[in-house]
Amino acid sequence: MSSPSARGRRGRGRRAADQVRQEILQAAGDLLLESGMAGFTVEKVAALAGASRVTVHKWWPSKGALAFDGYFTVVASTLDDPDTGDVATDLTTQLRAFVHLMRDTRAGLVLRELIGHAQIDPELSTALRERYALPRAQRFIDTLERAKRKGQLRADVNSEDIVCQLWGACYFQLLVTGRPPLTDEFVTSIVRNMLVGIRTGPPTADDAGRRPAGVS
Amino acid sequence: MSSPSARGRRGRGRRAADQVRQEILQAAGDLLLESGMAGFTVEKVAALAGASRVTVHKWWPSKGALAFDGYFTVVASTLDDPDTGDVATDLTTQLRAFVHLMRDTRAGLVLRELIGHAQIDPELSTALRERYALPRAQRFIDTLERAKRKGQLRADVNSEDIVCQLWGACYFQLLVTGRPPLTDEFVTSIVRNMLVGIRTGPPTADDAGRRPAGVS
Numbered sequence: 001m002s003s004p005s006a007r008g009r010r011g012r013g014r015r016a017a018d019q020v021r022q023e024i025l026q027a028a029g030d031l032l033l034e035s036g037m038a039g040f041t042v043e044k045v046a047a048l049a050g051a052s053r054v055t056v057h058k059w060w061p062s063k064g065a066l067a068f069d070g071y072f073t074v075v076a077s078t079l080d081d082p083d084t085g086d087v088a089t090d091l092t093t094q095l096r097a098f099v100h101l102m103r104d105t106r107a108g109l110v111l112r113e114l115i116g117h118a119q120i121d122p123e124l125s126t127a128l129r130e131r132y133a134l135p136r137a138q139r140f141i142d143t144l145e146r147a148k149r150k151g152q153l154r155a156d157v158n159s160e161d162i163v164c165q166l167w168g169a170c171y172f173q174l175l176v177t178g179r180p181p182l183t184d185e186f187v188t189s190i191v192r193n194m195l196v197g198i199r200t201g202p203p204t205a206d207d208a209g210r211r212p213a214g215v216s
Numbered sequence: 217m218s219s220p221s222a223r224g225r226r227g228r229g230r231r232a233a234d235q236v237r238q239e240i241l242q243a244a245g246d247l248l249l250e251s252g253m254a255g256f257t258v259e260k261v262a263a264l265a266g267a268s269r270v271t272v273h274k275w276w277p278s279k280g281a282l283a284f285d286g287y288f289t290v291v292a293s294t295l296d297d298p299d300t301g302d303v304a305t306d307l308t309t310q311l312r313a314f315v316h317l318m319r320d321t322r323a324g325l326v327l328r329e330l331i332g333h334a335q336i337d338p339e340l341s342t343a344l345r346e347r348y349a350l351p352r353a354q355r356f357i358d359t360l361e362r363a364k365r366k367g368q369l370r371a372d373v374n375s376e377d378i379v380c381q382l383w384g385a386c387y388f389q390l391l392v393t394g395r396p397p398l399t400d401e402f403v404t405s406i407v408r409n410m411l412v413g414i415r416t417g418p419p420t421a422d423d424a425g426r427r428p429a430g431v432s
Contacts (some may be wrong), residue, residue: 087415115391116335119328129394137393157414161385161405168388169380175331176387177353177380178345189377197413198373199303 024049024056028070033106037113040067064127067114072132075107081139087147092191094140095166099182102174112174137163165194240265240272244286249322253329256283280343283330288348291323297355303363308407310356311382315398318390328390353379381410 027048032040042063046053060066082093102108118128137160144159169190173182243264248256258279262269276282298309318324334344353376360375385406389398 112335116332119332133393151416153414154416157409158405164385164388165381165406165409168384171392172380172384172387177349189374190381193373193381195413195415197411198369199411200367200370
């Protein structure tokens with residue numbers, strides 16, 4: 001079942017296994033960005049990585065899991081998590097990196113395709129959630145929780161809900177409204193709305209945690 | 217090409233044409249909720265409505281357009297737009313009606329399937345945008361603009377961005393995170409976050425439009 005490759009077969013030591021794993025992930029991501037889901041097979045990934053199909057299946061239970069892990073691997077480096085000490089800057093930087101990726105690279109098309117298939121394929125739906133959405137969300141939640149600990153965000157807000165209102169806004173544009181392209185200005189607007197709120201008028205009893213002007 | 221039906225053929229007057237149109241839409245929506253996209257064809261819709269396939273194609277350029285218009289027709293009555301005079305109440309009511317529909321009826325599965333196919337089918341993607349997303353968004357934008365005119369929302373916020381941050385949050389749960397089920401509490405949380413903001417601390421110069429406490 002194994003495919004020969006220019007890189008040759010790996011040994012069975014721990015370090016070698018990690019390396020094979022990483023090369024499979026890289027191959028999966030590269031193939032996905034090049035061919036989309038239509039051209040994505042476990043066989044092709046195994047051949048590209050110089051690994052056997054059995055090895056690939058040992059680590060990834062399904063084609064969907066491999067696709068999302070591969071996608072995540074090749075785009076991860078573009079989605080670093082800054083820690084400037086200012087939550088508005090950190091959120092804006094993270095969202096703009098995502099928006100840039102969706103707008104200016106093939107990753108946007110591929111992610112749309114992966115999420116699209118996930119709506120009609122239960123196996124891919126599980127992979128989307130476990131291999132992509134939740135790990136990605138966790139990074140953003142970490143940023144929000146750090147800001148809570150620093151007192152920059154209200155302690156009573158639910159970080160998962162904020163992820164939905166910031167990342168969800170971008171995904172909504174990407175998947176549903178198809179409004180032309182995601183812009184840096186859009187990110188600025190949604191972060192500001194989220195931080196400051198959209199309501200006029202003085203704070204009320206409902207605004208626990210927001211201090212009125214002049215109280216430091 | 218026409219299919220006989222229990223309802224019989226329609227006349228050609230203006231009122232009759234409107235009626236045929238409405239019955240085709242109803243049939244399309246009913247079929248979709250019953251069979252999903254797998255069992256959805258123009259032929260079946262025409263037969264159910266007692267119309268010809270030619271008539272259906274005259275009004276709907278594609279199967280996707282018919283599917284989204286049909287979906288919109290059968291769920292529209294459950295998504296009325298309240299006008300209580302209080303924007304928080306109106307937004308919460310609209311979002312809860314949607315959340316209820318997604319969680320407690322087959323509409324959620326069908327909408328996921330339609331949006332899923334739209335990611336990999338350009339014709340369905342256009343239909344999603346033009347026949348579903350933009351008309352639905354417009355209703356919500358109307359509510360937001362009304363609240364701006366009443367001075368309940370800041371005049372400088374972009375209503376389309378707010379739609380993304382409220383509806384987008386719900387769609388993100390539905391399509392991406394797959395977090396178990398959309399709840400009324402989730403809606404309460406995201407509306408409150410949106411109106412009040414999540415930041416601590418006193419308003420800054422960036423908060424134009426928010427008046428400090430004590431100034432009426």
